[in-house]
Amino acid sequence: MVEFAKREGINMSRLLEEVLKAFYSGRRVILGPGPGFEPGLGDPQPSKLLNPKNDPKIGKNELYGHYIAFSRKLQNSNVTQEQSEEIKYFITQEHLNMLFLELKAKGVQEHHYKFVERSIKRFLDYITQEGNYYVFTLNDLISYLEKLQNEYHPVTYRKQLTYIKKLFRIAQIPLESYLKSKRIVGVDRTVVTVDDIKNLINIIKSLREKGRLAEKTADRMLVSLLLMATSGIRTHELIRLKLKNIDIRNRTIFIDENISKTNRARVTFFTKEVQKLLKRYVQKYNLKPEDNIVTYFALEKPFLKKNELKTQPIRPKHMRKFFSQEWDRKNGNSTVKKLLMGHSIREDINVLHYSHHTPEELKQLYDTVFGNLKFGV
Template sequence: MLRLSNISEEEINKNMSRLTRFLEACSYQIDDDRIIIYINELKKQFEPETVRKHITTIKRFLKFINYPSVELIKPPKVPKKRKLVIKPIHVRNLIHEIDQKVRYEPLRLRAKAAVLLATTSGLRAMEVYKLMIDDIDVRNRTVFVRAEIAKDYEERITFFNEEAKQALEDYLATNPSSNLFYNLRDAFEKIDSKLRMKHMRKFFSQQSDRLGMPTAIKKILMGHVVGNEEYVALRGVDVDLEHYDFQDEEELKKIYDKYWRDFKILD
């Protein structure tokens, strides 16, 4: 059932683990009392967000077997966290720390290139980790996101700026393997900053807004769905998009470059 829902293998395994835990705790005999006891135990052991994930898995299973009381099961409310705002100075400090604390040059250049690529392209952390050398056209500052590494299994293109291009050229001069950004954890374990690769995409989104890039263009680059209203709004962009189908690399790059090409994070 989960595989038919286009859920990743990793998420399927997590769901199966939660379900197995639940069934074993109930001794494979499900009734209201056992469910209540199990959920109360979850609340004692885990944070609300984790409890919600467990309950979501349990409810999905109970619906599948047509358990009568499934709709009475309510997940706990998760406290809303304050929005994390990431500014250029935060990324600048991260890169300076990498420069200072990562002694092994190929690893240092790899981490620096990965950070600057992600912050200026909107790539997901997992997409960065899975990039192969043939996925990047450094000369034209273009990234080809293959369908098999994209979260939504749809290929797309995005771009990076001149600063990231220079960092990539410095890293490529070390003759890296075809899997460009493997094992970045070794670099991040050496620094004190709380920022990680997953935060770089958030920076791209926030900085695109600060630079004035149209939200629809940002969504296209990040691999988000664009609605009809956003498509109509795109016609007000300087580049003529009357016949733009969101796949024209040249037009998309012109818009990207207007906001990001010469933007710099480092001094």
């Protein structure tokens, strides 16, 4: 090659420059299987590209910083059914590993992680598995989304779609931007009173007496529900609480940055009635400092399995709602309520910069409002 260039008087530097320009000019970029091709992370999508004579439109995948050929099915409505079925997209185990690595790195809670696992498994079970790869066409995806829409509430459908889209981004499947879903903003206007919670307590006790609810399960539910109702903590904060985070003697819950949803440490309190209930529970079941008060599924499962609880209008999440509503009914200070409940204070200049209180002051203010609150347990 070099000898030929010298004979013909060709400038090799110039030739190389022209070759590189042609390569990077973008006039035609076709990615596809080459010698020794083995599908895996970062492989171009789709695996069967259309004929380059069709000049497929090229779209930039900003996530990975290079170009991939988009499906002409999405660019040209005149594509035939037969052509659309030739375009296949694949997902590898490595793509799945990266999705779940991202969730683990974010420290998502166990119940949320399992929800994503179930959502992705549901999709993979629907499409085709070829060896170590999962393969689907555009029609497969459309059929699956229709199935989800028919079987699930719009909110649940949207949640599942979110993680399918995330998987597509990781696998470089150029369909993510086409997966739109209607945004549903639901406002739970449930009003929760002391009598509502008393009724829930009586149902739990009744199930225990009839032998339809294990004694430990019933005790755990009562402690958990009343802790939330009197302290205002979130369900997902409660399930991350360990016994060492609770000072039973001083009726104080310490919620550190790793537990708090807003990543801000705070303290909150519970009533003397709940103090006695919690003390008995810890002694009866010999809880250790590192033990959790309750797990998510242990708290939620009875509400899914027992008809008497399933038909109730309130759930564990409504305990926090009760705290807020009852605080207002008793004319409690709204700033103190924000501090106890751990509301976001980014927009509240008063709370953010000025209205600071010691734990002792907060406890005194808490007792002024909730000091006489009782449920008769």
